[in-house]
Amino acid sequence: MILVTEWLASPGPELLAASGQAVRYEPTLWRDAPRLRELLPQAEALIVRNQTRVTASLLETAPRLRVVGRLGVGLDNIEVEALRARGIALVTASQANAIAVAEYVLAAMLHVARNLAAADASVRAGQWERTRLGGTELWGRTLGLVGVGEIGRRVARRAAAFGMTVLGYDPFVGPYDYAPTELGIAMLPLAEVLARADFVSIHVPLLPTTYHLFDAERLAQMRPQAVLINSARGGIVDEQALVEALSAGHLRYAVLDVTEQEPLPADSPLRASSAVLLTPHIAGLTAEAQERTSRLVVTEVLRLLAEGKTEAAP
CATH class of the missing domain: 3.40.50.720 (NAD(P)-binding Rossmann-like Domain)
Structure with a gap:
């Protein structure tokens, strides 16, 4: 059976x-x-x-x-x-589901850059805030990939098409592997990737060595006003430390498709943060x-x- x-x-x-x-x-x-x-x-x-x-x-x-x-x-x-x-x-x-996850990451970055939902809400409320809602461009920005496997490489190709610089950290990727040589991903130590990237996207498995990889110390290493995107596994990010980094204004925004406990508990501080976009583990769930x-x-x-x-x- x-x-x-x-x-x-x-x-x-x-x-x-x-x-x-x-x-x-x-x-x-x-x-x-x-x-x-x-x-x-x-x-x-x-x-x-x-x-x-x-x-x-x-x-x-x-x-x-x-x-x-x-x-x-x-x-x-x-x-x-x-x-x-x-x-x-x-x-x-x-x-x-690698294509689906890669497209989710691009959608997340575009959401932060242009935030069409806020513009739509403004117009529906009878406003016409063209200056405030113009947004920013992805062109010329830097994307940092933590994990440069199949999904990370697919994200890199799409980010490059938008004119982004792509940095990567992955201890299992050598200097002459496909990612750096064919895709032009600059492989660097993690601290340097975090310090330089406008967007950081996580693509590693949840292991004892990656649990709370993004703790308070690691989040503090990120570039001020950077954006964190997690479509991998929730336990990789210390959620309380993330809320504190966002509340302090060090980070600009976070897009989380995964959380340490799913479904997200009603009392999670993530729910109360306006600097977090939450989705229900759908990055790889396209038809x-x-x-x-x-x-x-x-x-x-x-x-x-x-x-x-x-x-x-x-």
Whole structure:
């Protein structure tokens, strides 16, 4: 049986239905832990998004499980070592949403530069504030990328088309790798990237080494009146420190698609800040990205099951 515990975009359900495999698609199953543990003993494949916690304890209830499909790329809800120990394969939607996230970052920068929403609200209120609402340009500004992998490189290409200078920090990118040599990204130490960038966009995974990477000290290193964009994982930014940096006027604005706790708690100080734009983890959730993600993960899960063999999680 293939067990799907969260929402699966088309054509995933259709591909599963046509596969001849027994399928249980219950998109809200992740909310019902007892029901999930009841169904898992029959599952050969488990397909999840980011709410189902695939832990060593959960895997103990799934003796027949051979493959886990993750409808996305982040693995902070999956204990990869536990999969590896049991010889269970892991399928992810590698780069399927990279374009969507890159376009989100450009949209975030344009929102800050031109803020069409404020202009629209002003006109609707009977005003005509052309001078105040003219905004600024991205041309000639500097973008700093923290993490220069697939998404970071796609952001860089789009930023360059707007006439921006692109700086990058990534300890895994060498001086003659694709990013610096073909895209012209100037790879620098993190402190220098933060000190020079008008916009800083985060593109690293959430790991013990990146948790609260942007703490009070790091935020203080950012250029005054800079803008922080986080479409990676919420725990990378110390939210209280960010609110304080914004309140003090050191940073101009922040665009957060992810927060440390999701959904965002009602008492979060982020809600009260007018210098923060909040979106509900949608950067990679375009219709096109979801179609690619669904097709890629389901197709690969079905392939592994059909071959009768799996490889341990990477």
